[in-house]
Amino acid sequence: MKKRTFSAVILLIILVGSVFFGYQAFGIVMLIASLIGYHELFQIKYEDKRQNIAMIQLLGYFSLILLVLNDIFFSLDNNILVILPILALTIPIVFYRDYDIYNINDAFFVMGCVFFLGFSFHNIVFMAKMDIYKCIFIFLIAFTTDTYAYIGGKLIGRHPLTEISPKKTVEGSVIGTIMGVLVGGVYYNLAIGGLNFVEIGFICLILTLLSEFGDLVMSSIKRYYHKKDYSNLIPGHGGILDRFDSVLFVSLGLSIIVTIL
Numbered sequence: 001m002k003k004r005t006f007s008a009v010i011l012l013i014i015l016v017g018s019v020f021f022g023y024q025a026f027g028i029v030m031l032i033a034s035l036i037g038y039h040e041l042f043q044i045k046y047e048d049k050r051q052n053i054a055m056i057q058l059l060g061y062f063s064l065i066l067l068v069l070n071d072i073f074f075s076l077d078n079n080i081l082v083i084l085p086i087l088a089l090t091i092p093i094v095f096y097r098d099y100d101i102y103n104i105n106d107a108f109f110v111m112g113c114v115f116f117l118g119f120s121f122h123n124i125v126f127m128a129k130m131d132i133y134k135c136i137f138i139f140l141i142a143f144t145t146d147t148y149a150y151i152g153g154k155l156i157g158r159h160p161l162t163e164i165s166p167k168k169t170v171e172g173s174v175i176g177t178i179m180g181v182l183v184g185g186v187y188y189n190l191a192i193g194g195l196n197f198v199e200i201g202f203i204c205l206i207l208t209l210l211s212e213f214g215d216l217v218m219s220s221i222k223r224y225y226h227k228k229d230y231s232n233l234i235p236g237h238g239g240i241l242d243r244f245d246s247v248l249f250v251s252l253g254l255s256i257i258v259t260i261l
Contacts (some may be wrong), residue, residue, distance in 0.1 A: 147175025214249025
């Protein structure tokens, strides 16, 4: 628990410190996180044949840079951001004669990783550029929900939530949702405002649920590949995707909400 807490504090210091230096510095930190997350996903699927498709991995890195930093250091049309990775990651199928090394299923997997991580992290950075308080809201909802779901499960958890993540409990999930809505609602009302309590509560409820589903989705990927953690980068937490799983889904959800509102 001490190791987990210490790692969380260090991570928080890095995030807050980068925001203090401006959204571009924060963008670089998020880009690094996205590249590490992509490496983690690549590692769990292609652990035995990474050397054979190193160029594919590099093309994914390049695509992520374009997606995450768009509208931060440069501005590209969205069509280019989507079409370039599709072409870059499907055309190489023709040049790999061994379909066991790289085929259309691999291309779609890598594209999925690139687009999911690229747009998720881009949303976080772009939110920091447009409204830093909404960017903080993303992390607050995700971290609060995750923390209290963990604490609630440890203290009073009795009923397993899902086989995907055996340690998660119904009680922990409920407590995480309640605290996420309460803490997120108070923050939104004080720091952002512009909506009534019912609207704020509904937004927070949707985002806390997305936070928990995001955790489960990323856990299901690990289970599929028989991995406990994405990596051991962050002591007590695992990899970048073990810590940012909820954040990514909350960022996507808030982006949709902001567009609608």
